[in-house]
Amino acid sequence: MAENKASADENGASAYTEGVxxxxxxxxxxxxxxxxxxxxxxxxxxxxxxxxxxxxxxxxxxxxxxxxxxxxxxxxxxxxxxxxxxxxxxxxxxxxxxxxxxxxxxxxxxxxxxxxxxxxxxxxxxxxxxxxxxxxxGRHPGFGRRHEPGSFGWAELYTPDTEAANGFYGDLFHDALFGPGADPDVGRAPVSGVFPAEMPAHFLVHFDVADCEAALGTVARLGGRVQVPPFETSYGGVAVVTDGQGASFALLQR
Known part of the structure; x- marks a missing residue:
């Protein structure tokens, strides 16, 4: 974990910056x-x-x-x-x-x-x-592991107005997003860059994988489907998939 995001206390819990x-x-x-x-x-x-x-x-x-x-x-x-x-x-x-x-x-x-x-x-x-x-x-601080294959890696906000989103979240979570040493795990992007323009604003949870193509094969074998084929971003290669019940998430290969 990056020091600006979380630090372990004497009990092993993590104290995150607000907005992480x-x-x-x-x-x-x-x-x-x-x-x-x-x-x-x-x-x-x-x-x-x-x-x-x-x-x-x-x-x-x-x-x-x-x-x-x-x-x-x-x-x-x-x-x-x-x-x-x-x-x-x-x-x-x-x-x-x-x-x-x-x-x-x-x-x-x-x-x-x-x-x-x-x-x-x-x-x-x-x-x-x-x-x-x-x-x-309280007793549960959050992730015990992240930024490794099989764990949370990123959250992207897909929105029709990234400038408005930057203003809203920047006011709420300034230190986590823009403060000194900030290394955020969340970004903002236009919906139309990846999805149909009429899709509502939403957060897309990304999980790290070691091999995106292999993971896509596993998703298909387990009854999921590819929603958006692999594409490149500033934070890695991404593919958007759904599980067998329709929940969307992304696979992220750094």
Whole structure:
């Protein structure tokens, strides 16, 4: 971990700068199918969670890589909910950040609420409708591993107005994005550069892989599909895929 993003305390927890991506989860209709898909794709192992996640009270599961937490799989309790990966940004005070989001023209989809003793969470949307999560840590600080194959590597905001997005997130998370020594794990790009122009604004979670082509083959074999074939970015080679239930994410080869 870069020193400006997180530093280990005496208990091994991490203190992230506000606005650094610190967790991801997937809302799925079939968590067992998700475990089979992502377990084979990324080498994850799984164990049951505790409390609730996402404010819906659904069953959820830790995904681990080499024993460390890297993601959550959450059972949807309402079929109308989207099947989607969500990125969560660290905050020391979710309620205060929620107020700033509303003042900046965004909205809270769910108000901050506790997840057992793990921390507090909320869902928010920016002024253009892109949904993201807030995480105020308790016992769970966030990723145990990242920036290595099988773990979180990047989050890209695809939006119709990158200038407006820079203003909104720059006000919320200035130090994480633009402060001295900042090395952010999140970027902004126009929707039309990769997706159809009519696609809504959204965050796309990226997972690092050692070999993108091999990973694409595994995705296809497991019942997923390629949404956007491999293309080059400033942060590596990327391909956008969906799992067997339709949740989109990206494969990132550095």
């Amino acid at each position: 991506p610190c967790w991801v989860d997937a809302q799925l209709s079939d968590v067992e199918a998700g475990k089979r898909f992502y377990g084979e794709l990324f080498g994850w192992t799984f164990e049951g969670g505790e409390g609730t996640e996402g404010g819906e009270g659904g069953e959820w599961t830790w995904a681990r890589l080499a024993g460390e937490p890297v993601a959550g799989l959450v059972r949807k309790t309402d079929g109308r909910m989207p099947t989607v990966w969500t990125v969560y940004f660290h905050t020391p005070d979710a309620a205060a950040l929620g107020r700033r989001i509303r003042e900046g023209g965004g909205q809270l989809v769910t108000t901050p609420h506790p997840v057992a003793d793990l921390g507090s969470t909320a869902l928010a949307a920016d002024p253009q409708g892109a949904v993201f999560g807030l995480w105020q840590p």
